[in-house]
Amino acid sequence: MTRAPRAVTIVGASLAGLNAAEALRxxxxxxxxxxxxxxxHLPYDRPPLSKQVLAGDWAxxxxxxxxxxxLESDGIEARLGLRVAALDLAARELTLHTGETVAxxxxxxxxxxxxxxxxxxxxxxxxxxxxxxxxxxxxxxxFEATPQRVVVVGAGFIGAEVAATARGRGLDVTLVEAxxxxxxxxxxxxxxxxxxxxxxxxxVDLRTGVGVDRISGDGRVRQVTLSDGSTVDADVVxxxxxxxxxxxxxxxxxxxxxxxxxxxxxCLAAEGVTAAGDVARWPNELFGExxxxxxxDNAAQQGSHAARRLLDEAVGPFTPVPWFWSDQYDRKIxxxxxxxxxxxxxxxxxxxxxRRFAAIYGRAGRITGVLGFNRPRHVMRYRALIEQRxxxxxxxxxxF
Amino acid sequence: xxxxxxxxxxxxNAVCMQIAPDIFEVRDDDFLYILNExxxxxxxxxxxxxxQRCPKQAISIxxx
Numbered sequence: 001m002t003r004a005p006r007a008v009t010i011v012g013a014s015l016a017g018l019n020a021a022e023a024l025r026x027x028x029x030x031x032x033x034x035x036x037x038x039x040x041h042l043p044y045d046r047p048p049l050s051k052q053v054l055a056g057d058w059a060x061x062x063x064x065x066x067x068x069x070x071l072e073s074d075g076i077e078a079r080l081g082l083r084v085a086a087l088d089l090a091a092r093e094l095t096l097h098t099g100e101t102v103a104x105x106x107x108x109x110x111x112x113x114x115x116x117x118x119x120x121x122x123x124x125x126x127x128x129x130x131x132x133x134x135x136x137x138x139x140x141x142x143f144e145a146t147p148q149r150v151v152v153v154g155a156g157f158i159g160a161e162v163a164a165t166a167r168g169r170g171l172d173v174t175l176v177e178a179x180x181x182x183x184x185x186x187x188x189x190x191x192x193x194x195x196x197x198x199x200x201x202x203x204v205d206l207r208t209g210v211g212v213d214r215i216s217g218d219g220r221v222r223q224v225t226l227s228d229g230s231t232v233d234a235d236v237v238x239x240x241x242x243x244x245x246x247x248x249x250x251x252x253x254x255x256x257x258x259x260x261x262x263x264x265x266x267c268l269a270a271e272g273v274t275a276a277g278d279v280a281r282w283p284n285e286l287f288g289e290x291x292x293x294x295x296x297d298n299a300a301q302q303g304s305h306a307a308r309r310l311l312d313e314a315v316g317p318f319t320p321v322p323w324f325w326s327d328q329y330d331r332k333i334x335x336x337x338x339x340x341x342x343x344x345x346x347x348x349x350x351x352x353x354x355r356r357f358a359a360i361y362g363r364a365g366r367i368t369g370v371l372g373f374n375r376p377r378h379v380m381r382y383r384a385l386i387e388q389r390x391x392x393x394x395x396x397x398x399x400f
Numbered sequence: 401x402x403x404x405x406x407x408x409x410x411x412x413n414a415v416c417m418q419i420a421p422d423i424f425e426v427r428d429d430d431f432l433y434i435l436n437e438x439x440x441x442x443x444x445x446x447x448x449x450x451x452q453r454c455p456k457q458a459i460s461i462x463x464x
Contacts, residue, residue: 380418
């Protein structure tokens with residue numbers, strides 16, 4: 001028989017962690033709730049960091065998700081600027097990077113992920129990744145210094161948004177992508193090509209099927225050497241080549257790890273320990289697939305779920321339809337579901353040429369996903385069909 | 401309860417429409433319309449879910 005925790009400690013003070021804390025209170029939990037964050041900022045929202053804040057349209061404060069008054073009135077203690085270095089499950093104790101030990105009862109792990117970097121660029125000014133508010137402000141400062149040329153490495157969604165925002169600031173942008181068609185592994189060749197054309201239409205010099213051999217300079221970045229031997233001059237380089245879940249602090253803790261913290265279907269990682277957000281890997285029973293999802297919506301929902309599960313073992317499996325949006329230029333791109341590059345793709349409404357359409361994906365007779373370009377209502381309608389495990393034929397026949 | 405949407409924040413992601421299509425609708429013009437500004441108390445939990453899950457925190461509930 002599991003008892004509910006008397007106090008809950010949440011490691012990670014971003015979207016998942018904050019949602020977990022708020023969900024504990026919504027559920028009526030009245031014990032102490034402590035949120036431990038590695039950054040010095042109160043929880044903030046990351047999507048604007050590649051868009052409004054980076055563009056200079058928003059002051060950074062506008063990305064805040066909460067403030068100290070709100071946390072105080074909810075009885076949530078935020079301890080910031082503290083990295084958790086180790087977890088001792090048996091002793092139910094955390095060790096902080098300062099050496100301090102913190103006892104816990106219930107634990108929610110929400111340490112997220114960090115950007116992959118390219119080796120050999122340490123100490124070279126002007127080379128950026130974009131994940132945190134500090135990353136964003138450093139990149140924004142470099143953008144404001146009116147560089148001649150920006151090189152973005154990786155045409156995934158974050159690289160694509162940075163390229164779009166940089167173009168919006170009037171900067172010259174070269175976008176380098178190792179795949180022959182950007183996003184083809186996720187969206188398939190046809191839809192990947194649509195995404196690529198959007199950038200070319202906006203004056204981005206998109207180089208595909210080519211890797212980066214070297215980023216070089218003289219204290220400050222000057223040049224990017226591509227794998228085909230060509231070089232691109234650069235004053236600013238942004239590397240967007242994916243993320244790595246932050247699990248190093250859990251090595252030797254007894255928790256099962258493997259590209260994330262392995263959880264059961266309800267997000268439970270161990271007795272009295274749940275995980276949520278980019279760091280959590282769990283079997284999503286709706287898809288019959290173990291997944292780790294790096295989307296905003298997942299962090300928010302899984303944070304709440306992990307909190308409820310910690311309080312009540314009767315809380316069942318977490319079975320969302322993953323969904324995210326990406327704003328690039330004047331397009332809102334949304335993807336819901338779990339698609340693969342080799343799924344069947346059919347445009348169900350609108351026009352690809354006008355870049356205003358929805359396309360659905362199918363595999364093994366079932367709808368697996370929906371991609372929308374400025375078609376939010378359709379994305380959400382088809383998302384509901386995915387949730388209902390509709391067949392691909394039913395989805396094709398649906399009219400919205 | 402009365403639903404308040406900050407249309408300066410709303411980006412028409414349509415998450416609310418999926419949760420409560422009888423209350424929120426994103427139309428073909430890509431704008432959000434509130435179909436029922438003063439839903440019944442029975443709808444409260446769904447509206448609260450919309451408030452929480454809106455990616456832009458654009459929805460709130462006024463109590464009057």
